[in-house]
Amino acid sequence: MSSQKLANRVKDLQSSAIRELLKHSKMEGVISLGGGIPNPDLFDTEGLRIAMDRVLTEDGHNAFQYGLSEGDPKLREAICQISAERGIQCTPDDVVITSGSQQSLDIVARAIINPGDVIVVERPTYLAALQVFQLAEAELKSVGTDGEGMIVDELEELVKQTPIKAVYIVPTFGNPGGVTLTDARRQQLVALAARYDFLIFEDDPYSEINFSGETFRTLKSHAQAIGVGEQVIYTSTFSKILAPGARVGWITLPSWLKQQAVILKQATDLHTSSLSQALTRHYLESGRLRPQIALISKAYQQKCDALVSALQNELGDRIRFHRPQGGMFLWATFTEAFNTTEWLKTTLNNGVVYVPGEFFYCDRPDTSTLRLSYSTVSEANLAEAARRLKASLPQ
Amino acid sequence: MSSQKLANRVKDLQSSAIRELLKHSKMEGVISLGGGIPNPDLFDTEGLRIAMDRVLTEDGHNAFQYGLSEGDPKLREAICQISAERGIQCTPDDVVITSGSQQSLDIVARAIINPGDVIVVERPTYLAALQVFQLAEAELKSVGTDGEGMIVDELEELVKQTPIKAVYIVPTFGNPGGVTLTDARRQQLVALAARYDFLIFEDDPYSEINFSGETFRTLKSHAQAIGVGEQVIYTSTFSKILAPGARVGWITLPSWLKQQAVILKQATDLHTSSLSQALTRHYLESGRLRPQIALISKAYQQKCDALVSALQNELGDRIRFHRPQGGMFLWATFTEAFNTTEWLKTTLNNGVVYVPGEFFYCDRPDTSTLRLSYSTVSEANLAEAARRLKASLPQ
Incomplete structure (x- = not known):
């Protein structure tokens, strides 16, 4: 095991300790704001059943046989439709x-x-992304965020000093930060990539879960508009809008990276489950995805509103946060010196858990932060969770 | 891209050229002995349907939700039952x-x-294994095989000279070699691993597809018997006995490697499709796997017999091979100087394809070899394929 792998392992062990703690979220009476998972009560079980029935009736053996490493051509075609709705030509x-x-x-x-x-x-950034970048032995550097997403001016200072390979970013309704990169900053980021010749790795799992109706143009779309589409690698998934257990996502690749990605996909697991791909394709053909996304978005918005109100009522100016415009996460920061990792033991005793913020940093962790997920919690329990957080505060 | 990655890419490009050629196997009238895939006509479609119905009826949301990185505990329990039948305690x-x-x-x-x-x-060895070992930047060395599988004496000479990390082996009904390591050599190999302190990575996808009824004790079982079970990493799959498209396999890990493997599984894709796991579990619970394996084994045996007879009739002493005792592959070697990669163009013109042997070597390729897969071909077409191979021979 190389030293980087080892470092990664240590990092994971730390987060394992937290996972251990978060397991208690399944204890009766504990309200968990920790999980980053979709609400299973909102799964379109009926639609998935119908789609599976079509798989078994229409696809026959193909749903159970080996398939292409790059994936089912019809599903890839359907994904191009979705991409077009996101302003991406592919x-x-x-x-x-x-x-x-x-x-x-x-x-x-x-x-x-x-x-x-x-x-x-x-x-902060997505924990599991840190993990894979460390496995690949990247040198990680970080740029701060505010209510408008990544502070691109800060990035510019960095790229002036140091050549970088890529910026990894969840620009819309981010995890864990819950913030969204403004359109002006999107343009600024793409222009910077063009000028300093780095890649943008745009991770977009949440953009469809939109509370405001305001749409945010993807970085890939911005880049294509100014002729640097080849510098953006775009990835998205059906996990948050359909069914995470099916494990179906995709990468939209620049032409220079396609062959390499297919080779790696083949080396990794030959191809994604034919069954899951067929299920997804039939579901998309059923036309149920748009109404389903609307349903999820509305439900999550109500939950988000409930959490925001409850936090304001109970914690007042002890914490500050940006109201999410979509997605599944609210990122809060204590306005005083605080260690949310330590605090978790207290809140667990009081029947509420979250994910301490420090695990979402590759450097300079802010221990006064925490990630609160509202997707799976009832509005009543969100209110109760805030009360329990308040009761856990040091006086 | 590192130089090793590049080397790997080049290797893959070579095999891409062959894949291109093999695509013609889908041309009307071409008989393909190239594909290494199970026969879809033998899929237990009815049993899979019943199992899927149970998934949708009984598992509810769980089949569509995120799951544990290490996999469904009930499926892992069922795998321990299968392992016990293979002499493995876990x-x-x-x-x-x-x-x-x-x-x-x-x-x-x-x-x-x-x-x-x-x-x-x-x-020769499994092509895709070479690929992942090269991606991991291993130094590859090879040991010859004969009708009794890997020549362990040759391995012993090697390990006396050079410390090695692991031996990767498909000991039973191997791909591509079609041969099976004898019990005496299994004991010899495991004893050698104990003496020279290396790992054995036992890849066992085919052992259930058994023509003789003679069972071959797994290396893991042998190792456990002499107290060195911790030196064997065992992997197997449902791909060849149930449905490859579901993408469900497993690793049985030594205790020292468990945590690391779970971390890597998590980094790789969080977990295997919940849907595929649930389908597999319900199928196993239905008790249909044993009869299904018997059905596949009998069908493949008939096909194998047909191919063996046809090759003997048509090619006589131009080639030699060991009659497979199970699995999906027959490995043949020309008894004269020959280049099967070149020859493929001729045989394609005559309407039959195979995989040239040289792609299954990490060094010292024997270009007079070829892999013939009989799993998906009718007995009549296997006979016809042999006639076409004969017609393609240089006079």
Whole structure:
């Protein structure tokens, strides 16, 4: 095991300790704001059943046989339709189906990163992305975020000093930060990538879960508009809008990276489950995805509103946060010196858990932060959770 | 991209050229002995339907939700039952569910290989294994095989000279070699691993497809019997006996490697499709697997017999081969100087394809070899294929 792998392992062990603690979230009476998972009560079980029935009736053996490493051509075509709705021009040849976003991260990391390459992430950023970049032995650097997403001016200072390979970013309704990069900053980021010749790795699992109706143009779309589409690697998934257990995501690749990505996909697991791909394709053909997304978005918005109100009522100015405009996460920061990792033991005793913020940093962790997920919690329990957080505060 | 990755890519490009050629196997009238895939006509479609119905009826949301990285505990329990039938003692904690054998290879390679570590493979060996070991930047060495499988004496000479990290082996009904390691050599190999302190990576996708009824004790079982079970990493899959498209395999891990493997599984794709795992579990519970395996084995045996007879009739002493005792592959060698890669163009013109043997070597390729797969071809077409091979021979 290399030293980087070891470092990664240590990091994971830390988060394992937290996972251990979070397991208690399944104890009766504990309200968990920790999990980053979709609400299973909102799964379109009926639609999935109908789709599965069509798989078994219409696809016959194909749903159980080996398939292409790049994925089912018809599903890739359907993904191009979805991409067009997101302002991205692509053909099925540009798309590789993956077994979810996590695999997209792993494949892209293995394809583009040589040991020591600098990858810039947001501060805070998605924990599991840190993990795969470390496995690929990247050198990680971070850029701060505010209510408008990544502070691109800060990135500019960095790229002036240091050549970087790529910026990894969840620009819309981010995890864990819950913030969204403004359109002005999107343009600024893409222009910067063009000027300083780095890649943008755009991870977009949440953009459809939109509370405001305001749409945010993807970085890939911005880049294509100014002729640098080849510098953006885009990934998205059906996990948050359909069914995470099916493990179906995709990467939209620049032409220079396609062959390499397919080779890595093949080496990794030959191809994504034919069954899951067929299920997804039939579901998309059923036309139920748009209403389903509307349903999820509305439900999550109500939950988000409930959490925001409850936090304001109970914690007042002890914490500050940006109201999420979509997605599944609210990121809060204590306005005083605080250690949310330590505090978790107290809140668990009082029957509420969250994820301490420090695990979402590759450097300079802010221990006064925490991630609160509202997707699976009832409005009544969100209110109760806030009361329990308040009761856990040091006086 | 590192030089090793590049080397790997080049290797893959070579085999891509062959794949291109093999695509013609789908041309009307071409008989393909090239594909290494199970016969879809033998899929237990009815049983899979029933199992899927139970998934949708009984598992509810769980089949569509995120799951544990190590896999469904009930499926892991069922795998321990299967393992016991193969002479392997393990608990569900020792098992990690993977998205098929390919992923098992990738995860194990990433877990155990540091750049430069020596991995010993059979000559010939499974192409995709070479690929993942090269991705992990292993130094590959090879040991010859004969009708009794890997020549362990040759391995002994090697390990006396060079410390090695692991031996990768498909001991039973191997791919591509079609041969099976004898029990005496199994004992010899395990004793050698104990003496020289290397790992054995036992890849066992085919052992259930058994023509003779003679069972071959797994290397893991042999190793456990002499107290060195911790030195064997065992992997197997449902791909060849149930449905490859579901992408469900597993690794049975030594205790020292478990945590690392789970971390890598998590980084790779979080977990294997919940849907595929649930389908597999319900299928196993239905009790249909044993009769299904018997059905496949009998059908493949008939096909194998047909191919063996046809080759003997048509090609006589131009080739030699060991009659497979199970599995899906027959490995043949021309008794004269020959280049089967070149020859493929001729045979394609005559309407028959195979995989040239040279792609299954990490070094010293024997270009007079070829892999013939009989699993998907009718007995009549196997006979016709042999006639076409004969017609393609240089006079």
